Amino acid sequence: MFRDPGPPANILASPAPEDALTAEDVAAYLRDNPDFLVQRPDVIPYLVPPSADLGDGVADMQYFMVQRLRGELARMADQQRELVATSRANLNNQNRVHAAALFLLDATSFTHLVQTITTDLAVLLDLDVAALGVEGVTGEVTHVNPSGVRVLEPGFVNGLLGRRDVGLRANIQGLPEIYGQGAGLVRSEALVRLDLGPEAPVGLLAFGSREPDMFHPGQATELLAFLAHVVERSIRRWLDLPG
Structure with a gap:
C-alpha cells in the first residue's frame, strides 16, 4: 500500500540550473557582438590575452599591446579616483572658507x-x-x-x-x-x-x-x-x- 520513497533527498545539494551560462554561450555572444570590448572597455583588465608562439626571436606584439592597454586603463581609473577625491576636497575647503567669511562679516x-x-x-x-x-x-x-x-x-x-x-x-x-x-x-x-x-x-x-x-x-x-x-x-x- 505504501510506495518506497527512495533515499532521502540531500537538502544541501542544489540541482544545476538548466539555463547555466556555458563557455560556448559566451563565445557565441562575442561572435554576434564583435564590438563588445569597445563598448565595455572596463572588462579588459580582467582578461588574460594569449601569448602566441611565433618562433625563435619573434615577439607577440599583440600580447604586449593588450598588456599595455590594461596598464593604461588601470592608470586612468586611478587618475579618475584621484580627481574625484581632489574635487571633493576642494569643494569642502571652499565651503569652509565661505562660512568663515560670513562669520567675519557677522x-x-x-x-x-x-x-x-x-x-x-x-x-x-x-x-x-x-x-x-x-x-x-x-x-x-x-x-x-x-x-x-x-x-x-x-x-x-x-x-x-x-x-x-x-x-x-x-x-x-x-x-x-x-x-x-x-x-x-x-x-x-x-x-x-x-x-x-x-x-x-x-x-x-x-x-x-x-x-x-x-x-x-x-x-x-x-x-x-x-x-x-x-x-x-x-x-x-x-x-x-x-x-
Missing part, C-alpha cells in the same frame, strides 16, 4: 572680529591655531587690542614672506612670536600678509596645523588670499582705516 565689534579671527576661524577651517598679528612701530600699535592681536617686530613679516603675500610651510616648528603658547602645536602653517592701508602697520594672518603636510609649497592659495581680503576689509571697516 562681527558686531572690533573685539568680536578679533575673537572670530583668532578662535572661530581655526574651528571653521578644521585647523589647530589661528593668529592675527601687526608690526609695531614703538612697541605699541594704535587701535589694536594687545590681548587679541600679537604685536610683531618691524620687518617681521617681510623676514618671513619676502616679496610674497602668501607663504606655505611644511614640517616646521611654530614660532611663539606668531602663535604664543599654541606654537608647540604647529607643524605646518599658512602665512598671509595683510594690507591694512597706507597709514596702518603691516599685518599677518596665520593658520597652523599639527599635521606636518597640511600646508606645503605648491598648494593653491586662492582661497587663502580671498579670506585674507575679507579680514583686511573687516579690520579697515571697524577701525575706520583708509583703504
